[in-house]
Amino acid sequence: MDRSLTVTWADPLAAFAEGRKLSPIEHLRAIRDGRIPDPPIARLLGMRLVKVEEGEAVFELTPSEQHYNPIGVVHGGIAFTMLDSAMGCCVHSTLPAGKGYTTLEMKANLVRAITLQTGPIRASARIVHAGKTTATADAKVLDASGKLYAHGTSTCLILG
Secondary structure, eight states: OOOOOOOOOOOHHHHHHHHTTSOHHHHHHHHHTTSSOOOHHHHHHTEEEEEEETTEEEEEEOOOGGGBOTTSSBOHHHHHHHHHHHHHHHHHTTSOTTOEEEEEEEEEEEOSOOOGGGOOEEEEEEEEEEOSSEEEEEEEEEETTOOEEEEEEEEEEEEO
């Protein structure tokens, strides 16, 4: 029997424009607190920004069937997306108003399969280096008991 998933989201450009009125960390906190809508990718995957401090960001997701690949586990792209989002947001949280970033390079390792039985997972990132033109971060995907599922590093290009 087919299953279905309905996903709704707000206009991402309107949310972006609203966020530009705030400092980067205030923008992220507004998303976390629901004052600015989540970006469509977060809604599509079912992940949430649950913590943001300067140089730190945490996303949470509970694996579901729609995350599965043909070999019966959660697609590795879910962990990569969570890592990329957490590392990017931890870099974003350190920037002054008017500055942005984009991922320049990312490296990740998947160390065990994520399944429905894994339960909620969290991607926690922290800044390693915050320079004028580039920033680096690292992150881990852990389950509720602290078991490691993936880890990675990112280099971001600072824009603006």
